[in-house]
Amino acid sequence: MVKEYSDKQGKKSVMRRYPLVWRLWISRFCTANAQGIGKFAIQWLATTFPNPAFALGCANTFGSLGTILSGYIFGWLSDNFSPVVLMVSGNLVGAIFTVFIGFMLQSHPSIASLISLVFLWNVFTAITTAASRTLVPQTVDKGDLPKVNGWMGVISPIQQFLSKGFAGVLIATGLFHAFLAAGIVMLLSVLSLFHRRPYPQRPTGVRAHRKKTVFLSGIHIVWSSSPLRRMVIYTSIQNFGFSFFLGEYVLFLKHVRHFSVVDIGVGLSTATIGTVASLVIGPRMLRTRVKPLMLLSPLLISAGIAVISLVASMSGFIGGLTLLELGSGFANQTVALIRQRIAPIESMGATTGALNLLHSVLVPVALGLAALIAIHYGTAVTLTIAWVLVLLSTVFAWRLSASVSDYLKPD
Numbered sequence: 397m398v399k400e401y402s403d404k405q406g407k408k409s410v411m412r413r414y415p416l417v418w419r420l421w422i423s424r425f426c427t428a429n430a431q432g433i434g435k436f437a438i439q440w441l442a443t444t445f446p447n448p449a450f451a452l453g454c455a456n457t458f459g460s461l462g463t464i465l466s467g468y469i470f471g472w473l474s475d476n477f478s479p480v481v482l483m484v485s486g487n488l489v490g491a492i493f494t495v496f497i498g499f500m501l502q503s504h505p506s507i508a509s510l511i512s513l514v515f516l517w518n519v520f521t522a523i524t525t526a527a528s529r530t531l532v533p534q535t536v537d538k539g540d541l542p543k544v545n546g547w548m549g550v551i552s553p554i555q556q557f558l559s560k561g562f563a564g565v566l567i568a569t570g571l572f573h574a575f576l577a578a579g580i581v582m583l584l585s586v587l588s589l590f591h592r593r594p595y596p597q598r599p600t601g602v603r604a605h606r607k608k609t610v611f612l613s614g615i616h617i618v619w620s621s622s623p624l625r626r627m628v629i630y631t632s633i634q635n636f637g638f639s640f641f642l643g644e645y646v647l648f649l650k651h652v653r654h655f656s657v658v659d660i661g662v663g664l665s666t667a668t669i670g671t672v673a674s675l676v677i678g679p680r681m682l683r684t685r686v687k688p689l690m691l692l693s694p695l696l697i698s699a700g701i702a703v704i705s706l707v708a709s710m711s712g713f714i715g716g717l718t719l720l721e722l723g724s725g726f727a728n729q730t731v732a733l734i735r736q737r738i739a740p741i742e743s744m745g746a747t748t749g750a751l752n753l754l755h756s757v758l759v760p761v762a763l764g765l766a767a768l769i770a771i772h773y774g775t776a777v778t779l780t781i782a783w784v785l786v787l788l789s790t791v792f793a794w795r796l797s798a799s800v801s802d803y804l805k806p807d
Contacts, residue, residue, distance in 0.1 A: 417535055417536065419589065420588075420589070422585075423483065423487075423524065423586065423588045423589050424524060424525075424585075425585075426581050426582065426584050427487060427521070427524045427525075427581075427582060427585045429578075429581050430490075430491075430521070430578040430579070430581040430582035430585065431578075432563065433562065433563040433575075433577055433578040433581070434494055434497075434521070434574070434575060434578040436563040436564070436661070437498070437563060437566075437571060437574035437578070438459070438501075438514055439452065439455070439456075439646045440571070440657055441510070441571055442454075442455045442510065443647050443650050443651075444505075445505070445507070447771070448647055449767055449771045449775070450507075450767055451510065452644065452767065453643060453644075453763060453764055453766060453770070453771075454510065454511050455511065455514050456763040456766075456767075457643075457764045457767070458511045458512075458514060458515045459514040460639075460756065460759045460760045461515060461518075461760050462514070462515040462516065462518030462519040462522070463518040463519075463522045463756070464753055464756045464757070464760075466518065466519040466522035466523060466526065467525070467748075467749050467752040467753065467756075468614070468752065468753040469749070470482060470522065470523045470527060471526040471747075471750070471752065472613075472614060472746045474526060479527035480589055482523055482527040483524045483589060484589050484590075486520055486521075486524055486527075487520075487524060487585050488583070489520055490517070490520035490521050490523070490582050491579045491582040491583035492579070493520055494517065494579035494582055495575060497513040497514070497516075497575060498572045498574070498576060499575075500513055501513060501571075501575075502572045521582075524585070526749060561661045561662055561665035562661070563577075563661055564658045564660060564661020564662065564664075565658060565661065567661075568657055613746045614746030614747045614749050614750030615753075615754070617739065617740065617746070617750065618747060618750045618751055621738060623738055623796070624734075624738055624739075626795060627731065627735075627751070628751065628755050629796075630792040630795075630796045631727075631731060632754065632758055633785065633789040634697070634727070634786055634789040634793075635756060636759070636761075636762045636785060637762070637781070637782050637783070637784070637785025637786040637787075637788070637789065638697065638701075638782060639758075639759045639762035639763050639766065639782075640762055640766045640778045640779070640781045640782035640785065641701050641704075641782035641783075642763075643762070643763040643766035643778065644766050644767070644770045644775040644778045644779070646660065647770065648776065648778075649713065651775065652775060652776060653708060653713070655713070663714050664717065667714050667720075667721050668721065669718055669721075670700075670717065670718035670721030670722035670723075670724075671722070671725045673725075674721070674723075674724075674726050675725060677726075678725060678729040681726075687794070687797040689730060690726075690793045690794075690797040691793050692723065692726060693723045693724075693730065693793065694723065694727070694789045695723065695790060696719050696720070696722050696723025696726070697724060697727070697783075697786050698723075698783045698784075698787040698790075699716075699719050699723075699783070700716045700717060700718070700720030700721075700722075700783075701716065701720060701779055701782050701783035702783040703715055703716030703719065704716035704717065704720075704779065705780060705782075735751060766778045766781075769781070
């Protein structure tokens with residue numbers, strides 16, 4: 397085991413100790429940008445259909461099913477096969493398929509083609525996330541996980557800043573241009589993964605990794621752990637409410653606020669200040685103020701959605717998104733650290749896949765309900781439902797914080 401380094405040595409010492417992790421960082425960064433561009437293009441395309449709320453609901457619902465299924469299957473596979481090989485294979489196929497989906501949707505913009513192609517696209521783009529979540533805990537010393545998680549979290553604000561604004565401009569020049577750019581960026585993501593040196597693993601991971609994990613082992617681990625069960629309940633309720641927002645916010649901004657695709661892209665990019673702030677504040681609060689941080693997360697997300705739905709201006713959109721990004725950043729850091737501290741290292745992929753499956757199982761239901769409500773009552777109603785439900789998840793965040801505080805204490 398590598399000896400512990402003091403915080404005074406800063407992030408540079410961590411980068412030197414895990415050089416191949418930062419090759420993974422580059423790959424994930426490229427993949428995240430490709431996903432951001434492609435997802436925005438798909439959502440904007442759905443809003444151009446004759447019945448946009450229905451089309452958007454179908455795209456989001458079936459796309460989420462692809463992500464959920466892929467996350468569990470490839471999470472389990474990454475315990476038993478090389479995560480790097482899975483990422484390279486998934487990104488190569490995903491790059492080709494991203495360009496193909498853009499061509500097909502431009503030539504045959506039907507609901508059937510939209511559903512089938514978006515489902516498969518989400519399957520391929522979820523492989524990198526599932527595999528890398530297994531690789532980081534296997535590679536990084538336990539005491540350094542918060543720092544490395546923080547660096548991995550930097551991907552989100554940079555990706556949001558670059559991909560959303562860039563996607564808005566590309567879509568304005570032609571929808572296929574956005575899919576082509578996403579495919580090229582995804583193809584570039586595999587370059588940093590090719591290296592002669594293998595990814596080092598923690599000693600415990602090496603010994604345990606020799607034993608294959610069964611397909612349902614992740615679900616068994618989650619359900620046999622009280623803290624993980626409580627985390628699933630909390631994240632399920634929060635994700636259920638948040639999905640009402642994610643499913644219809646593009647349509648709301650386009651038809652109710654009358655924002656252009658460039659306006660939305662610029663707003664999404666500008667609001668990354670919230671994610672940056674969460675990366676600065678979150679790791680410190682995880683060490684000393686776990687309960688306040690976990691309670692603050694759903695409160696900020698709920699407040700952000702409420703501001704977006706109630707304030708009819710670009711500043712309201714950016715301000716609400718900033719609050720939302722801040723709360724989401726806190727939530728993602730907390731959930732990731734809980735998973736890494738509690739899940740067995742030899743079954744990290746299967747456990748991560750099971751957690752993603754269980755806390756996302758209601759997401760397709762929420763996206764479908766959001767589409768139905770938007771069709772009959774308007775998109776503004778879906779945003780109201782979203783912030784109310786997320787606010788209710790605060791109760792479960794409190795119970796979770798009490799059961800996991802010991803796991804999050806520094807070693």
